[in-house]
Amino acid sequence: MNRTAVLLAGVLLTVASSFVGLVVIPDWQLDPLAPVQAPDGTMQPQKPTGSVAEGRAIYSELGCIYCHSQQVRPREFGADQARGWGDRQTHPVDHIYDAPPLLGTMRTGPDLANIGARQPSRSWHHLHLFDPETTSPGSIMPPYRFLYDPVSRDGAGPPETALDLPGEFDDPDYWWVPTDRAEALVDYLLSLDHSYPIDDEL
């Protein structure tokens, strides 16, 4: 008996059901996702633009994703919320403008989904990026010193944006000032705030 037709039908069915399961159904589920109104009246999340978008590109380029995730797990799935990484689990809405999403898989360092809310200090982020040990003694995060420019200290006072390096990290020869790339990266980190409530639990 010729079973070619049965075989073809089987192949077709397999391909069609995978397409429905992996493309059509997720598209139905994700398509209606839209920003929500936060208690302060703003619509969240906001599309990264200007320096925030630039900072996002620098975050990808420098490989921060290899050590940092941006997804808070449900309360019953782990200690993310107990660690202070967020008050609710991540919702697909949080990532509608995150393309490609920088969810990450590794957590050598803490989750950064809400770092802008948890650590809103611009100067803290600059010190930490310049040398993580200035703010976090013993940190194994690499320093990103190349994002800062040295300015010789020949008698002049510090430039307005110079880092206020603590004690042993202070450099007697140079002031260190953030480059535009450092400012953009910090703008991006400060924008990471998904603390607005979302009612619909998944």
Ligand code: HEC
């Ligand atoms: C080799 C792994 C590694 C890489 C790569 C890395 N980090 Fe980290 N990061 C850590 C660790 C470990 C900590 C916790 C200790 C500390 O605060 O330095 C941390 C902490 C942080 C914190 C503070 C988190 C908190 O909850 O206080 C921020 C912000 C951060 N990293 C940003 C970045 C950015 C931006 C990049 C890329 C430019 C980056 N990290 C790359 C390992 C890494």
